[in-house]
Amino acid sequence: MNTRTELESLGEIGLINRINQEFGAPTRPETVRGIGDDAAVIDTGGPDYWLISTDMLLEGVHFDLAYTPLKHLGFKAVAVNVSDIAAMNGTPLQITVSVALSSRFSVEAVEELYAGIKAACESYRIDLIGGDTTSSRSGLVISVSVTGRVPKDRIAYRNTAQPNDVVCVTGDFGAAYCGLQLLEREKQVFLADPTMQPEISEDKSYVLERQLRPSARTDIVYELQDLGVVPTAMIDVSDGLASELLHICTQSKTGAVIFDENIPIDDVTYLVATELNLSPLTAALNGGEDYELLFTIRPQEFEKLKNHARITPIGYLTDKPDSVLLGTKAGQYTPLKAQGWKHF
Numbered sequence: 001m002n003t004r005t006e007l008e009s010l011g012e013i014g015l016i017n018r019i020n021q022e023f024g025a026p027t028r029p030e031t032v033r034g035i036g037d038d039a040a041v042i043d044t045g046g047p048d049y050w051l052i053s054t055d056m057l058l059e060g061v062h063f064d065l066a067y068t069p070l071k072h073l074g075f076k077a078v079a080v081n082v083s084d085i086a087a088m089n090g091t092p093l094q095i096t097v098s099v100a101l102s103s104r105f106s107v108e109a110v111e112e113l114y115a116g117i118k119a120a121c122e123s124y125r126i127d128l129i130g131g132d133t134t135s136s137r138s139g140l141v142i143s144v145s146v147t148g149r150v151p152k153d154r155i156a157y158r159n160t161a162q163p164n165d166v167v168c169v170t171g172d173f174g175a176a177y178c179g180l181q182l183l184e185r186e187k188q189v190f191l192a193d194p195t196m197q198p199e200i201s202e203d204k205s206y207v208l209e210r211q212l213r214p215s216a217r218t219d220i221v222y223e224l225q226d227l228g229v230v231p232t233a234m235i236d237v238s239d240g241l242a243s244e245l246l247h248i249c250t251q252s253k254t255g256a257v258i259f260d261e262n263i264p265i266d267d268v269t270y271l272v273a274t275e276l277n278l279s280p281l282t283a284a285l286n287g288g289e290d291y292e293l294l295f296t297i298r299p300q301e302f303e304k305l306k307n308h309a310r311i312t313p314i315g316y317l318t319d320k321p322d323s324v325l326l327g328t329k330a331g332q333y334t335p336l337k338a339q340g341w342k343h344f
Contacts, residue, residue, distance in 0.1 A: 036251070037158050038087035038236060039148070049155055051148040053084035059139035066190075067183045070109055072212040073142070074116025075123075080238065081146040082124050083216035083291045087236035088157075090150035092218065094129045095121070098143040100136035113142075124218055154230050156295065159251035161233035163319040165296035167256060168311050170220050172264040173241050174280055177287025178272040179211030185276070206268040214291045220310065227304045234295035240288040243338035246324055248296065255323040257333070258315030285326075285336070 007015060020035045032049060033041035039053035057063060057077050065073075078095060085092040097117060101110065121128055126146070182204060216236075224231070233252055235244045241263070249256050265284050273280040296317060297305065305311050315327075325333040 033157065038084040039090070039146075041088070041155065043152075048149040048151055049090075051085050051088050051090045051150060052145065053081055053148075054143065054145040055081050055084070056141065056143045058141050064183075064187070065140070066187050068212060070112040071116035071119070074113040074118075075120045075213050076116075077142045077144050078117055078120035078124070078126075078146075079214055079216045080291060081144045082120070082126070082218060083236040083238070085146055085148035086216050086218050086221050087234050087293060088148070088150055089154050089221055089224070089231060089234060090148040091221065092124050092126045092146055092148045092216075094127045094147045096129060096131040096145045098132040098134075100134050100141035102136045102138055102140070105140065124216065154225070156231040156234035157251075158233055158235050158248050159253075161248055161252035161254055161296040161317055162298070163254055163317050164299055165232050165254075165317045166299055166302045166313050167245070167258055167294070167296055167315040167317060168305065168313050169237070169241070169264065169292055169294050170217050170310055170312075171290070171292040172266045172269065173237070173285070173290050173292065174265050174273065174283035174287050175207045175210035175269045176214060176289035176291075177211075177283045178269050178276065178278065179207035179209070180287075180289070181276050181278065182207060182272055183211065204268060204272055206266060207272050211289065214289065216291055217293045220293055223308075229297060229301050229304050231295035231297055234293060237290045237292045237294050238288060240286040240338065241290070241294065242285040242336050243288075244294050245336065246338050248294070249317070249321065249324050252317075253321045255318035255320035255325075256315055256336075257318060257325045257327055258336070259327045259329075261329050262312060262314040264312045264314075286338075 023035075026034045030043050031040070032043050039051040042050040042052065044050055055077075057073075057080075059065060063073055063076075077097070081095065082092045097114075099110075099113070117128065120126075233248050235248055237244050245256055245258065248254075260281055263281065263284050265280050269283065270280045273283050302313065306313075324336045326336045327333050
């Protein structure tokens with residue numbers, strides 16, 4: 001009798017690991033790194049590695065057109081892919097975009113989507129070089145692939161962190177999740193009474209922008225280069241800060257201690273989270289879609305970053321692989337758990 005394994009029982013990482021086991025190690029000599037990092041790494045023989053990554057966004061799963069402007073969606077579809085290149089300490093170069101469209105989309109709607117894609121291309125100085133279009137029986141699907149490059153001596157993987165490294169993050173956390181919850185709340189109000197107008201004040205615009213039109217942190221990649229800092233490991237925060245830290249610790253075989261008071265949370269995020277009866281810290285740790293960078297550096301390198309306005313140290317790595325802890329100001333430590341985005 002054939003057994004059936006539910007996708008939910010494996011989750012995204014379990015499914016990827018299962019597929020990876022079937023294919024085994026790469027056989028081409030040019031393939032430096034395949035499945036398991038933010039981007040694949042290809043050696044073409046020059047001074048740089050080439051990077052390739054791809055992501056797919058599905059209507060009803062990753063976005064809701066009830067409150068997502070198509071222009072913002074086009075920008076976001078590019079930004080989330082560029083973020084993967086940034087997570088390898090690389091520079092994005094080109095993208096391909098494939099879309100599946102149902103008959104409810106007009107030519108003007110498609111042009112609006114691609115206006116956002118063009119704006120992202122201009123923002124990140126990348127070229128749209130191709131793609132595909134096809135029909136969809138229901139909803140909109142966007143698949144973006146991105147190429148990039150990174151000097152071989154500056155590449156950052158997930159599995160090369162070391163005990164005593166300083167754990168750093170860019171920007172702030174939890175805003176995208178709070179923006180999503182705010183939009184979902186207003187959608188439910190509208191569905192209950194279509195005559196109601198949205199009650200989102202101007203002072204909450206920051207969390208909405210972080211959800212609808214996030215930015216990839218390519219700026220930090222350039223700044224790290226200018227400062228002469230090469231992260232020992234790096235990952236972009238798409239599925240939640242806690243989840244991404246656990247990825248680095250698992251792949252690098254280290255533990256970690258981070259401190260709740262050090263995790264950067266914007267004032268607007270605090271305001272919105274409180275209004276929605278959410279814990280700002282929980283939103284920051286598990287909300288996801290921040291697309292900030294989480295990286296580690298050797299302690300002696302920290303001097304170069306300690307006064308950086310957009311980089312915050314939040315903890316350090318340890319030599320205890322089974323111990324990833326969240327510390328409080330009161331001196332209490334609790335195991336950190338990944339409760340972010342679940343793909344299945």
